[in-house]
Amino acid sequence: MPSRRKGSSERWSMYPLLHDSVSRLLKEENLHFDFHDVDDDASCIKEYDTRVMGRFICHNDACNSHGWSSKRIAITIRMYPEEKYNGRVYHQRCRSCNSLSKPLLDDSYAERVAYRIKKWRGIQMEPPIFSGEITDPHESHLCEGCKAGHCSVLVRVVKGSHMGGMETGYW
Template identity: 45%
Template sequence: MNNHAEQTFPELHDGILNSLNNILQPIPYFKHGGNQALNNCQDEYDTFVMAKFTCDNPQCSKRGWRSGKVTILIRGYQDNGYHAVVFNQRCERCNQLGALELDQPSYIDRVTYRLKKWAGFNMGTRSLREKKETPPHKSHLCEGCSRGYCELYRGQL
């Protein structure tokens, strides 16, 4: 668990490759680097993943929360490169950043879907049955919103 405003998960790259099942060539890679290296992306898309959070503030009475609307920003690079960053949320009681525990299957699903879409695969539309009902997104507690990404979400994947 980590209390940073944003996190990357390069350790989940093998799960993404397994999910893609060798359908993309060249083989996708996770692009590492600082802001300058990451700015030359060809594509950019933000959406949501799921996660659990705990509040580590000993004076706070909120133990934790779940969210189905955790902002993820996926950037696409030449030759199927990608970089994905997940934005943290703040505790609604004490405003401290939560400790994020990512739902790995939702992350792998979203990144895989986006890589296929950018590669030109016809992904169709996801049915409403696949979307789970979640509480309203609390923009004032979301690091993705505070950086201007969530408003780009248009209810599509």
Template identity: 25%
Template sequence: MISLWDSCLQEKISELHDDTWSIVIDDTIVENRPARDWHQYISGSFAQFRCSLCRKGWGSKRVQVLFNFHLSTASNLGTIKVRRFKQKCRRCTEAQWEDPNFSVENIDVLVERLVKNIRVKCYRENLGHSNRASVFAGRINGPHETAHCEACHKGVCSQAN
């Protein structure tokens, strides 16, 4: 899973100076608490979920992704930590928090937005204001369900009703 994120990152960040960047999934990071000298960026996208109990699948266009990133100018090493917020099945009473599955296209969009943010915050570039939209697969026409959204429970969701 992280290999998709990393390959998108390496493709998009390769033109940035001589710095080396790495990306890891970290479900412990929280909003508004990045470590000193770290930056934070939150973005949303479409993802698919599957309940580990009943196997029901669903899509959500309101999946929050939190990025913490840091560039060490002394070592030319950049680190990115990613937290993908989970959702619960609304059918199961003992539902677990399920990991989102992003399409390659949406990982590409998220990483493109992230790299733009890195260029602004770490390299002080002025890039203007344009963002690619996420790709929605299938029909998505339901309300946002706060009770089943981990980002809402953590106070991170910007999509809450």
């Protein structure tokens, strides 16, 4: 049986390999942004907390969990000077063994990132209809986004401009 050991102690990840998907969606509005490889608090111009969807696999060989899906994966989308962006996607802990797991993301990552960049660039858009009803309660003790104060499930108010243009919401 192959080992599932791929876990780490990292509490979040960035997904530069999904940039092409984001770029295609931005191209619809003639926008061009590059992925900013450095997650830098100091130089970001805008920041937005939201959520994406995906699946987690527990990499602890001693755990009986077969993984879980989540419609509440916390993400902080950031815009930087010179038409750059990134997204910090927070990991979740396994309910069975408390090990950290990095998500495998679906198309909602590219859709949410592109939507937010378009809004920041002044493009008038209606928020897309959220597909998928959330029925399970949010388990904030397993959510690294909650622990970092960047989970949109817990913080739904718009943060003031005195905080460097940071906002929070679903889209």
